[in-house]
Amino acid sequence: RSAQSASSAQSMEQWTWPPRYDETYRPPAGQAHWFPHRETMPAEQRDEAILARIREVMAYAWDHAPFYRRKWEEAGIHPSAIRDLADFEKVPVVRKEELRADQAAHEPFGSYLAVDPSEVKHVNGTSGTTGRPTAFGISERDWRSVANAHARVMWGMGIRETDTVLVASPLSLYWGSWGAYTGAERLGARVFPFGAGTPGQTARTVMWMKQMGVTVFYGTPSYALHLAEVAADEGVDPADLGLRKLFFSGEPGASVPTIRGRIEAAFGAEVYDSGSMAEVSPWMHLGAANHEPGVFAWQDLVYTEVCDPVDHHRVDYGREGTPVYTTLERTSQPMIRLLSNDLTRWEAPSADRGRTYPFLPQGIYGRIDDMFTVRGENVYPSAIDDVVMAAEGYGGEHRIVISRKSTMDTLAVQVEHRGVAESTLDGWARAIEDKLRRALGVGAHVVPVEYKTFDRTEFKARRVIDDRDLLRRLGSGS
Numbered sequence: 001r002s003a004q005s006a007s008s009a010q011s012m013e014q015w016t017w018p019p020r021y022d023e024t025y026r027p028p029a030g031q032a033h034w035f036p037h038r039e040t041m042p043a044e045q046r047d048e049a050i051l052a053r054i055r056e057v058m059a060y061a062w063d064h065a066p067f068y069r070r071k072w073e074e075a076g077i078h079p080s081a082i083r084d085l086a087d088f089e090k091v092p093v094v095r096k097e098e099l100r101a102d103q104a105a106h107e108p109f110g111s112y113l114a115v116d117p118s119e120v121k122h123v124n125g126t127s128g129t130t131g132r133p134t135a136f137g138i139s140e141r142d143w144r145s146v147a148n149a150h151a152r153v154m155w156g157m158g159i160r161e162t163d164t165v166l167v168a169s170p171l172s173l174y175w176g177s178w179g180a181y182t183g184a185e186r187l188g189a190r191v192f193p194f195g196a197g198t199p200g201q202t203a204r205t206v207m208w209m210k211q212m213g214v215t216v217f218y219g220t221p222s223y224a225l226h227l228a229e230v231a232a233d234e235g236v237d238p239a240d241l242g243l244r245k246l247f248f249s250g251e252p253g254a255s256v257p258t259i260r261g262r263i264e265a266a267f268g269a270e271v272y273d274s275g276s277m278a279e280v281s282p283w284m285h286l287g288a289a290n291h292e293p294g295v296f297a298w299q300d301l302v303y304t305e306v307c308d309p310v311d312h313h314r315v316d317y318g319r320e321g322t323p324v325y326t327t328l329e330r331t332s333q334p335m336i337r338l339l340s341n342d343l344t345r346w347e348a349p350s351a352d353r354g355r356t357y358p359f360l361p362q363g364i365y366g367r368i369d370d371m372f373t374v375r376g377e378n379v380y381p382s383a384i385d386d387v388v389m390a391a392e393g394y395g396g397e398h399r400i401v402i403s404r405k406s407t408m409d410t411l412a413v414q415v416e417h418r419g420v421a422e423s424t425l426d427g428w429a430r431a432i433e434d435k436l437r438r439a440l441g442v443g444a445h446v447v448p449v450e451y452k453t454f455d456r457t458e459f460k461a462r463r464v465i466d467d468r469d470l471l472r473r474l475g476s477g478s
C-alpha cells in the first residue's frame with residue numbers, strides 16, 4: 001500500500017518539498033485543468049500524499065520555527081506522532097492573537113519565521129485598523145509558490161494569457177492584490193494594477209477599463225457594485241465595459257445569491273469566488289473553478305479542515321464549522337492549523353464536480369465575530385444583505401443597526417431606496433420586513449433612507465453598527 005501511495009505521490013504534477021515549480025509550464029489553452037492529475041485524482045490517494053507532506057511541514061517547522069516547537073512541546077506533540085489525518089486533529093490550533101503577540105515579542109516577523117531574515121524578499125501585512133498590524137515576511141520561494149498556485153486556480157476559472165486582468169483593490173500591504181497580480185503574471189495574462197482606494201479613482205478606473213480592454217476584474221464584491229454605480233453615473237453601461245469574468249476575495253458576496261446576481265447582471269459577465277486569509281497565502285486555495293456559487297478547497301495547496309469552533313475537530317461533511325488552515329507550500333511563515341473564526345459548510349469530494357476537492361457550496365458566509373443573536377436567533381449580516389439587495393428599488397447601500405431597548409435586542413436595517421414613489425415607501429419597507437422575517441426567523445425594522453445616504457467602499461464593506469457594544473463599554477467603564 002505504501003509503494004502504491006509513493007508512486008501516486010510521485011506522479012502528482014510538480015509535487016515536491018520544498019516546493020519547486022517549472023516556471024515555464026503552462027497547459028494547452030483548451031485544457032480545463034492546470035494539473036489534471038493533481039486536481040482529479042481520487043481524494044483518498046491525494047490525502048495520503050497530503051499526510052506525508054504535513055509530516056514534512058511539521059518537521060520543518062519544529063526544526064526552524066521556535067514558535068511551533070514551543071507550542072507543540074507544551075501540548076506534548078511531536079511531528080513524528082502524526083500517523084494519520086485523524087492524529088493531525090490533535091495538533092493545537094494557532095490563533096491570530098498568538099501570531100500578533102509572538103511578533104511583538106520577536107520583531108519584526110515573529111518566531112514563526114522559519115527562514116533566515118535575509119531571505120525575506122517581500123513584506124505584506126494587515127492594515128492594523130483593529131489592533132497591532134501583522135507583518136508577512138515572504139521568501140522568494142514562497143512568493144513563487146503563491147504565484148504558481150494562483151495561476152493554477154485562475155486557470156481553473158477560465159482565465160487565459162489573452163486576458164487583461166484589472167487588479168482593483170489596494171496595492172499596498174494587502175496581500176489580496178499582490179496574490180492576484182502574481183497569479184495573473186505567472187499565467188501569462190496582461191496585468192493591469194490600477195488599484196483602488198484613492199479619491200476619484202473609481203471614475204478613472206471606468207475610463208481606463210474601456211481604453212485598456214480589460215476582460216477580467218479582481219477586487220471585492222462591494223467594490224464591483226460601487227464601480228457599476230459609478231460607471232452608470234458617468235453614462236457608461238457597465239455591461240459595455242467588455243468584462244468576461246470577475247473574481248473576488250476579501251468578504252462574502254460572490255457566493256451570496258443576490259449579490260452575485262447583481263454583479264452578473266450589471267456587467268454581463270461570470271462571477272467567481274475565492275479567498276481565505278492572507279496568512280495562508282496562497283489564499284486562493286479556496287477558489288471556484290466552475291461558474292457557480294461556492295469554492296473548492298484545493299487541499300494540496302493549503303489543507304483545509306472545517307472544524308467545530310470549540311474543540312477544533314473536523315465536522316462531518318454536510319455540516320457547518322470554522323475553517324482551520326495548514327499551508328503545504330510555505331517555508332517562510334508556515335501556518336499549521338491556523339484558526340480562521342469564519343463560518344462555512346462543506347461537502348464531500350465528488351468526481352462529478354470536475355475536481356475531487358471538498359466543496360464549500362455557500363463559500364465563506366461570515367465571521368463568527370460578526371454573527372449576532374437577536375432574541376435567540378443567530379443572524380449573519382450576509383443573510384440580511386441577500387434579502388435587502390434583492391428588493392426592487394434597492395438604492396445600493398444599507399446599514400444594519402443592532403441596539404438594546406430595555407432588556408431586548410432589536411434589529412433595524414436602514415435601506416437606501418431609488419425610484420420608489422414616496423407614497424409607496426411604507427409598503428416597500430413592510431415587504432422587505434416580511435422577507436427578512438422569513439429568511440432570518442426574527443423581526444427587523446426596515447427604515448427607508450435616501451439614495452446615497454451611506455458611503456460606498458472601495459474595499460471590504462462594514463455594514464453592521466452594534467449599539468450594544470457601546471452600551472457594554474459604557475457599562476463596564478472601560
Ligand code: 8LQ
Binds near residue numbers: 248249279364
Ligand atoms: N474573507 C476573505 N475572502 C473571503 C471570501 N471569499 N468570502 C467570504 N469572506 C472572505 C488576501 C485574500 O483576499 C483573503 C483576505 O481577504 O485576507 P485577509 O485580508 O487576511 O482577510 C481574511 C478574512 O476575510 C477572512 O477571515 C474572511 O472573514 C474574509
